[in-house]
Amino acid sequence: MIAASLYHEADSPVHALAPGLKLLLLALAGTLIFVIASPLLLLAALMLCAGLYALARIPFSLFLGQIKPVLWFLGMIFLAQWWFQDWLVAVISILRFAILVWAASLVTLTTRTSAMLEAMERGFQPLQRFGLDAAKISLALSMVLRFIPVLVAVAKEVREAQAARGLDRNLLALAVPLIIRTLKMADDVAQAIEARS
Known part of the structure; x- marks a missing residue:
């Protein structure tokens, strides 16, 4: 059976953040991780992301479950980057994509779809001009x-x-x-x- 929503019910500071702010922070984080070229800084960002899952009271199994469907894709990116560049570029690439997947999943796990829809609609209002x-x-x-x-x-x-x-x-x-x-x-x-x- 397919779940109707990714939302994970919990009482946490991450859940309490405004949906618009979460989407804005996700866009900012998604931009910043592609500017960072240090594997150590990216690893620190990954640990921060894992810490936010803990703060949001999301079970570790659910945290790991977010990356499982894209492991084959990350593996392909790793092999391609290693083949065309080198192993360090490959590691940086998969760290970036893993952070992006986990960050986006955190937003969807802690935000109701209806609240996200309302936030996006408000954000796109200026485009009506x-x-x-x-x-x-x-x-x-x-x-x-x-x-x-x-x-x-x-x-x-x-x-x-x-x-x-x-x-x-x-x-x-x-x-x-x-x-x-x-x-x-x-x-x-x-x-x-x-x-x-």
Whole structure:
């Protein structure tokens, strides 16, 4: 069964922060980690991120669970960077992406989707002067956030089904069903939105 929300209920200072502030801090952190080139500073940022999970009273198993779905992706980045650059650049790259994944997950784990949607809509209000619809932009972004856990669950189901057939090492056998199911899901959602105007 696919979870309806990533939100983890807890009474913590991280949960109490305003959603808009959390999104702003996430954007700032996402920018800063790509400016930092020191592995030690990135490791310190990773430890800070882990400390924020503890402060938010999020179980360690849930903390580790946020990185599991992208471990293969991090492995590919590491190998590519090691091949084209060197091992240090590879380590820096995966540290940056791991911090980004954990930081983004922390925001979604400690912020209700409705509160995040309202914060994004308020943040995009100034763009209405340029003819952009703040409500539509925030809805699109909230749907992306909502479907991340859904896609992770679908990818897990496909991987398990292909492993049962002995095709777990075949990238094409994993990618094709995942793409087809994702497109079907996107089409169903588009039809549902259109039906509700």
